[in-house]
Amino acid sequence: MTSDRWNRFSFRTLLVFSSVVLCSQYRPTDAKWAEGTIIDNYGDWIFLTRFCFLSDVGKMHYQLEYPQDFAIENLLFYYDVPGQWDAVYKRGLDCDQKVSALNGKNIFEMDMFFCGTTIKDGRPWYECNGTMDFASSRERWWYVTVSRCGAPASTQVSGLHLYYKLHMTNGDDLLHKEFSADEFYILLIDIIFFILYIKIMVLSIICAVKLKSRQLLHSTYKLYMACVTLWTLHLLCMVIAWGSYGTTGWEMRRMEVFGRILAAGSNVIFILMLVLLAKGYTIVRGRLTNKAMVKITLFICLYLITSVALFIWEGSFFDPGLVLYYYESPPGYCMVAIILLGWLWFTKAAVFTLKHFKAKTNFYITFYVIYTIWFWASPVIILIAMFSMAKWTREKTVNGVQQFVAYLGHLIFLILTMPNKVNTNFPYHIK
Numbered sequence: 001m002t003s004d005r006w007n008r009f010s011f012r013t014l015l016v017f018s019s020v021v022l023c024s025q026y027r028p029t030d031a032k033w034a035e036g037t038i039i040d041n042y043g044d045w046i047f048l049t050r051f052c053f054l055s056d057v058g059k060m061h062y063q064l065e066y067p068q069d070f071a072i073e074n075l076l077f078y079y080d081v082p083g084q085w086d087a088v089y090k091r092g093l094d095c096d097q098k099v100s101a102l103n104g105k106n107i108f109e110m111d112m113f114f115c116g117t118t119i120k121d122g123r124p125w126y127e128c129n130g131t132m133d134f135a136s137s138r139e140r141w142w143y144v145t146v147s148r149c150g151a152p153a154s155t156q157v158s159g160l161h162l163y164y165k166l167h168m169t170n171g172d173d174l175l176h177k178e179f180s181a182d183e184f185y186i187l188l189i190d191i192i193f194f195i196l197y198i199k200i201m202v203l204s205i206i207c208a209v210k211l212k213s214r215q216l217l218h219s220t221y222k223l224y225m226a227c228v229t230l231w232t233l234h235l236l237c238m239v240i241a242w243g244s245y246g247t248t249g250w251e252m253r254r255m256e257v258f259g260r261i262l263a264a265g266s267n268v269i270f271i272l273m274l275v276l277l278a279k280g281y282t283i284v285r286g287r288l289t290n291k292a293m294v295k296i297t298l299f300i301c302l303y304l305i306t307s308v309a310l311f312i313w314e315g316s317f318f319d320p321g322l323v324l325y326y327y328e329s330p331p332g333y334c335m336v337a338i339i340l341l342g343w344l345w346f347t348k349a350a351v352f353t354l355k356h357f358k359a360k361t362n363f364y365i366t367f368y369v370i371y372t373i374w375f376w377a378s379p380v381i382i383l384i385a386m387f388s389m390a391k392w393t394r395e396k397t398v399n400g401v402q403q404f405v406a407y408l409g410h411l412i413f414l415i416l417t418m419p420n421k422v423n424t425n426f427p428y429h430i431k
Contacts, residue, residue, distance in 0.1 A: 032178055038161065045145060047145050049320075052392045065162070066161050070160065074108060085141075114130075148160050211419055219282060223273040236259075274371055275296060283360060343376065347368075354368075
């Protein structure tokens with residue numbers, strides 16, 4: 001498959017990938033502004049939202065309305081200690097058992113003592129407005145639910161009916177106010193790496209011009225430029241999404257998802273490039289066998305199909321009441337497995353090339369060691385985060401490490417392929 005055909009294949013596949021995933025991710029915004037209307041004739045306990053509050057500065061501004069026929073409805077606040085949220089959510093308990101886990105604490109009764117009254121459509125409603133402070137010994141995940149256990153026998157209505165609008169904040173500055181504590185500094189980290197990637201793009205273009213003048217601008221280097229471009233656009237999307245989130249409190253869900261699609265596209269192209277180089281393509285051989293090309297195409301298609309399936313799974317089944325961040329879910333586990341599968345193939349290809357082409361031993365040893373670390377870095381930090389880090393530090397830590405690992409991987413390849421005389425590892429000599 002020629003360079004142009006690879007590029008057309010990658011571009012078209014990315015378009016299809018983006019369209020399918022964006023459609024699968026269409027759902028109401030899950031933001032730190034939580035707003036909605038619950039009308040459930042049979043439910044008596046429903047999860048609304050979650051937020052990781054800082055100790056002492058966490059606040060929740062609330063606006064709650066419901067018909068007095070449904071009195072009394074309560075807001076319940078569980079937090080992340082054994083015996084509370086993990087003991088009640090999807091455990092098969094009835095409403096009273098779920099409420100009893102709070103031991104009479106963190107219950108807000110929406111009745112005439114705390115709420116005003118109003119008339120809507122000829123019916124009396126309770127209307128509650130105010131602010132709650134959250135104080136604790138450390139950062140905590142809080143889970144907000146509404147309940148109406150054991151409705152009086154005299155009532156003629158059952159279930160729950162509630163309009164709610166909740167705004168959860170941490171402090172007052174841009175980097176903290178609208179963000180859950182597990183998301184602090186993600187915006188700042190993404191801005192820093194976006195600037196660094198602009199520099200990498202400029203340097204890669206300069207190198208591409210020099211390589212072209214020497215007739216050494218091979219398809220593998222073009223793939224490298226494509227993955228750097230996609231990663232830069234990914235960071236641009238994330239900066240826009242997180243920046244908007246930091247100023248308004250509402251997520252730009254589709255922008256964030258599109259940014260993640262670009263990151264997935266960049267990763268698959270980079271893995272493709274690494275496998276091609278490990279097989280010696282454009283370094284010790286100008287062509288690959290048809291059998292090798294079929295295998296590579298099948299692997300890339302498998303990677304993309306699995307990625308689409310994982311995004312669709314997340315859009316359809318992701319439960320914020322159970323999962324605190326992406327890699328604690330089945331899609332996260334599968335993505336880690338795919339990365340390690342790519343490393344196994346990369347290893348097999350590199351060993352075969354080293355065995356048959358001794359002249360490039362120095363380059364391939366350096367290349368293999370560096371990118372083995374690259375393949376393993378993200379899975380290792382994800383495992384450390386899951387089993388050794390506090391829950392409110394995981395998402396921001398994993399994001400920072402992944403950005404750093406991606407940056408090093410792209411930067412080191414740029415250094416390895418710089419066309420200057422002092423670069424003894426320069427791999428391209430086939431014209």
